[in-house]
Amino acid sequence: MSDVTAAPPASSPSRSRHSQPQTPGAAPARVALSRHGEEILRAVTPVVLGSLLPADRAARVAALDEGMTTIDDYLANFSLPLQKQVQLVFGLLASLPARVLLLGTWKRWRSAEPARIEAFLRSAQVSRIAVLRRFFALLHSLTIIAWFDQRAAWDQLGYPGPPIERPPWPEASL
Amino acid sequence: MSAHQIYDGSTLERDLVLEGDVAIVGTGAGGAITAEILAGAGLRVLLVEEGAYRKPEDFPLREVPSLARLYREGGAIPSRDGALSVVQGRTVGGSTTVNWTSSFRTPPPALHHWREHHGLQGLSPDDLAPWFEAIEERLHISPWEEHNRNNELLARGAQALGWNYGAIKRNVHECAGHGFCGLGCPVGAKQSMDRTAIPDALTNGGVLVTRVRAERLELDTNRVVGIEGLALDGLGVRTTGKRVQLRAPSVVVAGGAINSPALLMRSGVPDPYRRLGKRTFLQTHNYSLSFMPEAIDPFYGAPQSIYTDQFTWRDGVAGRAGFNMEVVGAQPVVSMNFWRGMGSEMTTFARRLRHLHILVSQIRDGFHPDSQGGEVKLRSDGSAVLDYPINDYIWDGVRSSYLAMAECQFAAGAESVHPACSDARTYRSWPEARAAIAALPLRTPNVFLNSTHPLGGCAMGGDPHTSVVAADGRHHQVENLLVIDGSVFPTSLGVNPCLSIYALAARNASLLAERIAADATKTSQTR
Numbered sequence: 159m160s161d162v163t164a165a166p167p168a169s170s171p172s173r174s175r176h177s178q179p180q181t182p183g184a185a186p187a188r189v190a191l192s193r194h195g196e197e198i199l200r201a202v203t204p205v206v207l208g209s210l211l212p213a214d215r216a217a218r219v220a221a222l223d224e225g226m227t228t229i230d231d232y233l234a235n236f237s238l239p240l241q242k243q244v245q246l247v248f249g250l251l252a253s254l255p256a257r258v259l260l261l262g263t264w265k266r267w268r269s270a271e272p273a274r275i276e277a278f279l280r281s282a283q284v285s286r287i288a289v290l291r292r293f294f295a296l297l298h299s300l301t302i303i304a305w306f307d308q309r310a311a312w313d314q315l316g317y318p319g320p321p322i323e324r325p326p327w328p329e330a331s332l
Numbered sequence: 333m334s335a336h337q338i339y340d341g342s343t344l345e346r347d348l349v350l351e352g353d354v355a356i357v358g359t360g361a362g363g364a365i366t367a368e369i370l371a372g373a374g375l376r377v378l379l380v381e382e383g384a385y386r387k388p389e390d391f392p393l394r395e396v397p398s399l400a401r402l403y404r405e406g407g408a409i410p411s412r413d414g415a416l417s418v419v420q421g422r423t424v425g426g427s428t429t430v431n432w433t434s435s436f437r438t439p440p441p442a443l444h445h446w447r448e449h450h451g452l453q454g455l456s457p458d459d460l461a462p463w464f465e466a467i468e469e470r471l472h473i474s475p476w477e478e479h480n481r482n483n484e485l486l487a488r489g490a491q492a493l494g495w496n497y498g499a500i501k502r503n504v505h506e507c508a509g510h511g512f513c514g515l516g517c518p519v520g521a522k523q524s525m526d527r528t529a530i531p532d533a534l535t536n537g538g539v540l541v542t543r544v545r546a547e548r549l550e551l552d553t554n555r556v557v558g559i560e561g562l563a564l565d566g567l568g569v570r571t572t573g574k575r576v577q578l579r580a581p582s583v584v585v586a587g588g589a590i591n592s593p594a595l596l597m598r599s600g601v602p603d604p605y606r607r608l609g610k611r612t613f614l615q616t617h618n619y620s621l622s623f624m625p626e627a628i629d630p631f632y633g634a635p636q637s638i639y640t641d642q643f644t645w646r647d648g649v650a651g652r653a654g655f656n657m658e659v660v661g662a663q664p665v666v667s668m669n670f671w672r673g674m675g676s677e678m679t680t681f682a683r684r685l686r687h688l689h690i691l692v693s694q695i696r697d698g699f700h701p702d703s704q705g706g707e708v709k710l711r712s713d714g715s716a717v718l719d720y721p722i723n724d725y726i727w728d729g730v731r732s733s734y735l736a737m738a739e740c741q742f743a744a745g746a747e748s749v750h751p752a753c754s755d756a757r758t759y760r761s762w763p764e765a766r767a768a769i770a771a772l773p774l775r776t777p778n779v780f781l782n783s784t785h786p787l788g789g790c791a792m793g794g795d796p797h798t799s800v801v802a803a804d805g806r807h808h809q810v811e812n813l814l815v816i817d818g819s820v821f822p823t824s825l826g827v828n829p830c831l832s833i834y835a836l837a838a839r840n841a842s843l844l845a846e847r848i849a850a851d852a853t854k855t856s857q858t859r
């Protein structure tokens with residue numbers, strides 16, 4: 159695999175990333191998920207998923223970490239124009255005017271009260287402004303992607319998993 | 333098997349120039365069948381594909397990484413205004429590698445409409461019958477009888493209501509009924525193009541270049557002289573700077589709807605009547621969610637094996653929007669994504685996933701004056717985007733199919749039904765659902781709309797003023813250019829389209845092989 163300077167090979171990002179030694183607490187390198195995107199999704203996910211997310215703190219953090227890695231890998235396979243569009247949406251939502259207008263707070267997403275985030279999501283979902291309805295659908299959909307492909311989620315769903323155990327994508331696919 | 337000649341664009345260390353008799357863009361339903369037939373006729377076939385070549389043992393059966401790698405834009409290509417999304421494969425085998433194997437012949441009402449309104453000769457049900465038979469044999473297309481609970485419930489509802497319904501044929505061989513067709517068949521049972529026509533074409537001397545995007549066709553007056561390709565990195569996202577050139581006297585474009593017209597547009601292919609990209613159809617899909625009293629485990633078993641066409645042609649071909657109906661058999665991410673609840677509702681919903689029964693309706697478009705479809709446009713960087721306006725004609729189809737699906741689910745024993753729409757609620761009985769759906773506000777993107785069946789954009793037709801190619805796939809203006817894929821249909825179909833694409837490809841590739849052979853004989857005689 160050549161020319162993957164900014165991107166991991168078309169193989170398992172989880173494998174390649176997890177095999178790299180990481181400083182504890184250091185933010186993992188992202189390919190496509192912007193800093194703003196990650197901040198917003200980490201705040202939105204618990205609100206959307208409610209008690210589906212593990213209550214135990216460590217398990218919850220692990221679930222969110224895995225979710226963000228999944229989203230990053232998902233977005234990293236988008237075409238560049240679409241990656242850019244998604245980043246623009248997150249940049250916009252993270253901006254101060256958007257926070258004041260939509261969340262009704264000066265605080266950053268990471269410190270906004272869940273009740274405010276929930277109120278924003280519920281009003282965006284049925285807003286008369288089409289673009290807000292679209293933002294809602296994007297955030298909701300990425301939350302689904304973050305959680306429901308995790309083994310921990312499958313137990314809640316009663317989904318026993320794939321019939322055949324397979325490793326993630328092999329390093330070379332040819 | 334002789335050694336297959338395959339180049340992976342992501343590992344190319346220098347530019348590549350290949351020469352052959354026929355160069356083909358795309359390895360999906362249209363491109364692969366074309367390649368198999370032409371290579372079988374002894375022609376040197378070159379294939380270029382944007383996606384990678386995956387083997388059955390590679391498929392990890394995990395939803396997100398598979399959607400990310402095997403599909404374009406993660407399986408949700410947004411339309412221009414974000415009102416809906418289109419689902420297309422991007423891998424060797426194209427959408428066939430991830431499709432659900434439901435196989436239908438083109439319905440006769442569509443074929444008659446094409447003859448009457450689009451000047452298409454030679455495509456009657458009788459004309460096409462031998463091509464359908466050949467493909468059905470080639471791809472083991474046969475009836476599937478081991479219906480899972482999910483599909484049985486559609487049959488039960490349809491039967492209770494006296495609707496016409498039947499079993500779906502599938503292109504599978506020794507299928508284990510895993511139900512993971514959408515993530516790539518892990519055991520190679522699905523007779524998708526990556527398992528059948530592509531290896532066959534390679535065995536017969538074809539050359540395949542993967543992870544290379546055909547950027548433009550090089551034109552010299554009224555001929556294509558070559559295909560200019562850009563090599564992509566391992567993710568298939570960024571260009572590596574390496575170039576690939578394919579040279580052949582005949583060029584077949586088979587990138588599928590949206591991307592075939594986009595390639596022609598980018599290349600400046602003559603389009604004197606501005607037909608390129610127009611009339612792109614979606615048979616837009618909308619969905620109805622219901623909970624059954626018993627667990628039905630919709631994750632497993634052949635995903636689709638029962639259909640009903642009760643409503644497809646009910647008001648006549650050119651009447652109100654008709655729709656066919658099938659079930660959705662999928663794994664958690666895809667299933668949960670149809671429902672936009674939050675918090676405690678989300679918890680309640682998710683914990684009943686094993687009971688979830690999902691129906692899909694596909695609203696046929698392109699037959700009515702108010703249904704002219706969408707239009708492919710190019711962004712400033714040359715990439716394609718589909719502009720598809722949802723008008724009252726489509727909304728009428730959405731509402732009537734929501735009603736029909738809810739009625740069917742209650743008739744099958746559902747405890748509750750919830751249209752896949754953010755503005756809908758959960759209904760406990762058919763009368764409640766009927767009243768509520770009749771009054772439901774319909775707006776995007778709250779109504780979940782998508783399409784796995786984009787068609788058109790390089791419409792075939794008898795009249796160059798209103799179409800792009802002729803019935804045999806030949807471009808009206810550029811003499812050695814053909815389009816052979818789902819983009820040539822002048823309307824949608826009213827059924828899942830793949831078998832229609834295979835059969836038309838088989839016909840038009842065979843005609844091309846005959847013409848090339850005849851030209852060769854002529855040339856050798858005049859020598």
Ligand SMILES: Cc1cc2nc3c(=O)[nH]c(=O)nc-3n(C[C@H](O)[C@H](O)[C@H](O)COP(=O)(O)OP(=O)(O)OC[C@H]3O[C@@H](n4cnc5c(N)ncnc54)[C@H](O)[C@@H]3O)c2cc1C
Pocket residue numbers: 357358359360361362363380381382383419420421422423424425426427428430431432433434435436514544545546547586587588589591592595636784785786816817818819827828829830831833
């Ligand atoms: C999830 C899913 C489920 C489906 N289920 C069914 C079903 O059950 N039954 C049914 O009948 N149909 C089904 N379909 C639809 C069916 O698979 C498609 O209609 C059919 O495969 C389209 O054939 P095609 O040749 O037009 O394009 P595709 O099969 O999509 O192939 C086009 C190929 O061309 C490549 N390409 C495009 N542009 C370029 C370029 N510029 N350079 C290089 N390569 C390029 C693409 O990457 C792609 O691999 C499904 C589709 C999907 C996505």
Ligand code: SF4
Pocket residue numbers: 433504506507508509510511512513514516517518519520521522633634635
């Ligand atoms: S049901 Fe399973 S075995 Fe059968 S074709 Fe689909 S993925 Fe393959």
